[in-house]
Amino acid sequence: MRYSAFSIFRNALSGNLTWKSQWRKPEPKPHYDVIIVGGGGHGLAAAYYLAKEFGIRNVAVLEKGYLGSGNVGRNTTIVRSNYMLAGNEPFYEFSMKLWEGLEQELNYNVMLSQRGVIMLYHSDGQRDAYIRRGNAMWMEGVAAELIERDALKKMIPFLNYDNARYPILGGLLQRRAGTARHDAVAWGYARGADRHGVDVIEHCEVTAIRRDGGRVTGVETTRGFIGCGKLALAAAGNSSQVGQMADLKLPLESYVLQAFVTEGLKPCIDHVIVYGGGHFYISQSDKGGLVFGGAIDGYSSYAQRGNLATAEHVMEEGVSMIPGLSRVRVLRSWAGIMDMSMDGSPIVDRTPIDNLYVNAGWCYGGFKATPASGYCFAHLIARNDAHPVARPFRLDRFARGYAIDEAGVGPQPNLH
Amino acid sequence: MASLITCPHCGVRPKEEFTIRGDASLMRPAPMASEEAWHDYVYVRANPRGRSFEHWQHAAGCRRFLVVERDTLTHEVHSVTDGAVLATRSGR
Numbered sequence: 001m002r003y004s005a006f007s008i009f010r011n012a013l014s015g016n017l018t019w020k021s022q023w024r025k026p027e028p029k030p031h032y033d034v035i036i037v038g039g040g041g042h043g044l045a046a047a048y049y050l051a052k053e054f055g056i057r058n059v060a061v062l063e064k065g066y067l068g069s070g071n072v073g074r075n076t077t078i079v080r081s082n083y084m085l086a087g088n089e090p091f092y093e094f095s096m097k098l099w100e101g102l103e104q105e106l107n108y109n110v111m112l113s114q115r116g117v118i119m120l121y122h123s124d125g126q127r128d129a130y131i132r133r134g135n136a137m138w139m140e141g142v143a144a145e146l147i148e149r150d151a152l153k154k155m156i157p158f159l160n161y162d163n164a165r166y167p168i169l170g171g172l173l174q175r176r177a178g179t180a181r182h183d184a185v186a187w188g189y190a191r192g193a194d195r196h197g198v199d200v201i202e203h204c205e206v207t208a209i210r211r212d213g214g215r216v217t218g219v220e221t222t223r224g225f226i227g228c229g230k231l232a233l234a235a236a237g238n239s240s241q242v243g244q245m246a247d248l249k250l251p252l253e254s255y256v257l258q259a260f261v262t263e264g265l266k267p268c269i270d271h272v273i274v275y276g277g278g279h280f281y282i283s284q285s286d287k288g289g290l291v292f293g294g295a296i297d298g299y300s301s302y303a304q305r306g307n308l309a310t311a312e313h314v315m316e317e318g319v320s321m322i323p324g325l326s327r328v329r330v331l332r333s334w335a336g337i338m339d340m341s342m343d344g345s346p347i348v349d350r351t352p353i354d355n356l357y358v359n360a361g362w363c364y365g366g367f368k369a370t371p372a373s374g375y376c377f378a379h380l381i382a383r384n385d386a387h388p389v390a391r392p393f394r395l396d397r398f399a400r401g402y403a404i405d406e407a408g409v410g411p412q413p414n415l416h
Numbered sequence: 417m418a419s420l421i422t423c424p425h426c427g428v429r430p431k432e433e434f435t436i437r438g439d440a441s442l443m444r445p446a447p448m449a450s451e452e453a454w455h456d457y458v459y460v461r462a463n464p465r466g467r468s469f470e471h472w473q474h475a476a477g478c479r480r481f482l483v484v485e486r487d488t489l490t491h492e493v494h495s496v497t498d499g500a501v502l503a504t505r506s507g508r
Binding site: 238240241249250251252253254298299300301302303307308309342398399411412413414 | 419430436439455456459460462465468470486488
């Protein structure tokens, strides 16, 4: 069913009883041309673009839980393309452009809100660093604006400008950046992929990868063996586990990242605001809740729940940036498992096994990358050749000395 | 996450006193070992889902490097041993 204003009107008149489910619940077929492991945003987007752009429709997406149960439903919904390094910025800008057309593309309301992302600076040195980053963005054709203190005060009056330790001197603004409704992104891609013939199979966990003569022949799952021509892994926090089934050596460690939402408030925060004195970012959802998060908990974990010390630290950062936050009550918190790579940048590449492809290492920047990651992964699977903007994200870049270390902290995943 | 770590030198302490360095199961290769051995040591991780060994430095205590045996799925702490003691015991 194609969604339109007319379909809403017609279904309202029939008591909303005739809406069809958005995707089928197919039984797995014995064999697919391509199997994608992981029904998160990236896996579903890859399946969608494989079917739509690259003409490979005999595709299955295997998800061990329900759709959207992983990181695609656990992030803080921020989309942006304000990276500095030449290996990253073209890719994220490609993603930003796909975001801008995504609702028309999918015929689905992903509630993209280009409200602007502003990253605050608190010292002259940090200002210089943001000017450099802004210039790097302009070099790739992406608009960035430096907002000085007085102008910022008019724009966002409620910040703690005169904090003794971290006075707010201004910020770097990307106006095209913003937020999107994360669940809708997963559902929209699932529906789009399904409409192009992709089988989206939920509650089907891969337990082993079957190989014959150096090639993958299929996967053992909780719903039986499924054969495949090509196997693509998009398993996020569990990439190491799935990779191990094919003896892949991956430069990943899994960490837990928490996010929080407060009680609903009247509209008060118009942008996404990123604190420069620590690691803290906040925006307001359409329901009014303030959605915020910080850095990962420092220890490796697969638990999908965080530690109170980190929660306290994140909220301290928030209150030091916006003192009024201390009056707001937190409604709930949740956590997801991040596949932290050794340089903080992702991997979208072939593997030593001919027909096995890997998409992993998104750290905690995976949501904004969803459309481009899916597109580039589909390109790689279909043509056996990397998409130009994803070419730097090679699996062997560490051995070859081409790490893309945006934070500049070296191979220490819990610091990225 | 178990929020208390039993340091063999300082006793039961909150985990915020510790700095986490990472995987303790890796063995440093010989200086002239192959590039591949060094690459694997620096970049490749087993990333276990379950029991794991990590270096935790007791930064706000004895400042010793400890090896914490921990479950990454349940966050249960199984053992905490001084890194040097463990290295001697395992003949590293």
